[in-house]
Amino acid sequence: MEKDKNGKLKIGIYELTGCAGDALLILDCEKELVSIFKAANIQSFLMAKSDNIDGELDVALVEGSVTTEKEKEELLDIRKRAKVVVGIGTCACFGGIQAVFLDKKEWEKNFKKVYGDIKMKHVKPVQSKPINAYIEVDYYLPGCPIGKEQFLSTFNRIIRGNPPELYGFPVCVECKWNENDCLLNKDIPCLGPVTRAGCGSICINHNLPCVGCWGPVEDANLTSEFKLLREKGFDYDFIKKKMATFSGTGMADFLGKLEGEKK
């Protein structure tokens, strides 16, 4: 990657549809914020500043999923301008809560239920999809929102030209490091085994089961998790809804196959 005349990489931080939690988390790195702005040439960051320039970029960090035609265009434009695109947050990586309706018909039905027959003049809504539905994504930084430490170390690696180094294992590993008694063994439906670690198993530390907000881990054994929860007495729709809540598209293939099996 090339650096600007001060030897810094040009970076843009963008928000599509989401809760803006990831951008907010970056702003919330109060102690490190000056360092972030010093270490890189932040060209665009709507939540933090008003003098934004939409030019060539070394790295674009994109939060949120695509839910309108306009966002689709915006995203395609970001991809054209940026050498590296990083999806930040579970919405950008897997679609997030707004992608819970996996089936297009189901989405249309629900859309109608909420908005009626209203004609939208300024926005053209589309079914929520993660950014990789439209562009090639170089790196993913999941989390709902992303974690501070995870963000800082990733940001650091990226501005030095290194790929992110994330935990590739499930929440259970951090859960054991925190010496929690396993909730699944108490018949509480925990999605820790199929969810990527990084949050520090914060929910289980507070005696709440993991709901999968960091998105699926690559090696997730969804079939076994599903059958285990079935054996524990949870019904099909409950499990499906639980699994799809945060990472609809991340689970879509699997849940699609399940639908097939069910019929």
Added chain:
Amino acid sequence: MRITKLKKDNLFPFLEIISEEADLWVPVKKEDKHVFKVVDDFSEIEMNSTRTILPPRKIFLPPNFNMFSVSEKGYKEDFSHVTKKILFGVHPCDIHGLIILDNFNKQAYLDSYYLEARKNTLILGLSCWPDEYCFAKSSNTHVIEEGYDLFFTNLEDFFLVWIGSSQGDDLIRLKPELFDEELKNKDIQTYINWQAERNNAYKWNINFAALPDLMELKYKDPLWERLGDACLACGSCSNVCPTCNCYNIMDKQCLGGKDGKIMRHWDACTLKEYSEVAGGENFREKRADRLKLWYTHKLQAYISKYGKPSCVGCGRCIATCPVDINVRTVGKALIGEEVDAFWARINKEVTK
């Protein structure tokens, strides 16, 4: 080896004195399980604790710690996890686990992070009573002859205290009047009866002697695929096992400056990334292959080399694995017995 006696009323005064010498880690309750912790109030100590969720090795090598601090000047080793500690309440099987780790960490490569922490920690063992998961008698790790500084056998209203090292003796010398050198015949008989009763309390056993051959003979058995189908690849079995020791290292660079940290965290061969090498090749991509490695380590390789399994019968994998893959069910399946386990049912399940 000297054996002395401590009245139960004298235990807390003794712990009080030794806790001035070092951080005292003790077993306490965490909901209906147990964990090792440093406490202010000794009444929290669980004298009849069962296995702790994590084994004592967490006290020597924390799950995630800094190995090196990095700056422009170079690398600086960080040994801040090495402090003076006393670990009270370690059961015999866990002491055996530590002996296995000692061997491992002294073998070809000296792991100074482990060895330094070990050198600075005194082990005060405590006798225990088996529950439905314990099978330490099968591996002969229900009794202990070495590897501790003091060992407390919990009897009626007193402890018999074995002195296993000069450092252990030094602890007693801090306040020798708390102890009672004179053992009465009655005390000895109480101990003999207790031991016999405890030996009979082990509810099940596993034939470790047969397992190395069976691992070899059943290396291609469909059993492994069945286990692989159910395994969640959660790594919990490795994290809770007292004889697992694998780790991974990650760089943590500090923002802006030129400093950084090199963090070391527990890893597990049951996790996919563990066997991934540069270029993305993975030698144990399949869960079945990973489990085969884990069980080869526990049930075969170590037995061939040291004449004993690297499973100490603590029962943690039994209490922990959500899909019932553990030394008991795998051992039974290898021997050809029927097992009642989620992994054995998973493919029979009809999805409604």
